[in-house]
């Protein structure tokens with residue numbers, strides 16, 4: 030399956046399984062969305078949604094937020110991650126929106142990124158969700174999921190992932206693809222334990238294909254003879270060699286032959302690691 034086929038398949042099945050892909054942040058207007066997205070960095074949407082009702086009651090407009098200092102904002106957001114920094118950023122962003130942009134959240138990606146606390150990803154989320162501007166923000170979920178499926182290649186930065194994904198799908202679906210991938214990463218292709226057995230993308234997923242290609246467990250090994258066993262040389266050993274495979278993943282190897290086809294004698298499982306992207 031080519032990357033183009035994978036991309037088409039992924040979009041298709043995720044659309045079927047996630048019928049209403051949209052942000053889980055609660056907001057009423059671009060100002061509230063901007064605040065919620067800034068607060069959501071390194072924090073869950075659920076946690077942000079707990080604090081924003083009270084925050085927006087205290088500061089219902091960007092002008093109201095622009096009039097206070099960071100301490101006043103901090104008091105309402107102390108339970109989110111990095112509240113000091115975020116309070117400072119929100120106060121600065123509100124002031125700049127009022128002073129420079131006449132109290133309107135700018136639509137332009139460049140202008141958005143001049144606001145304190147607003148990086149490339151936040152700017153794209155706001156532009157895409159609030160103003161329907163074609164954007165494909167890459168967060169940790171999008172980065173992990175697209176690398177695992179094999180939608181991107183040698184993409185070790187969010188900018189590379191974004192560029193490759195934009196080449197795979199037409200701009201009309203970028204926003205939708207962003208939400209589908211986030212929700213898929215949040216509920217199915219989770220960082221610690223992806224739920225491949227129930228995943229609709231599995232038939233197109235490289236990570237799953239590599240998992241299934243691992244050798245089956247062995248039940249004929251004797252842990253008393255050594256911690257590891259290499260069938261190619263019929264060799265038990267305790268001190269393995271380390272080798273890096275062609276995907277750049279460190280693997281346990283037989284110190285005699287350097288074969289990476291090695292088993293853990295205590296579990297009977299292959300020690301082969303499939304390259305993963307657990308961010």
Ligand code: SF4
Pocket residue numbers: 174177178217218219223224225226228229230231234235236237
């Ligand atoms: S098959 Fe597994 S790794 Fe691949 S997308 Fe689904 S959950 Fe993620």
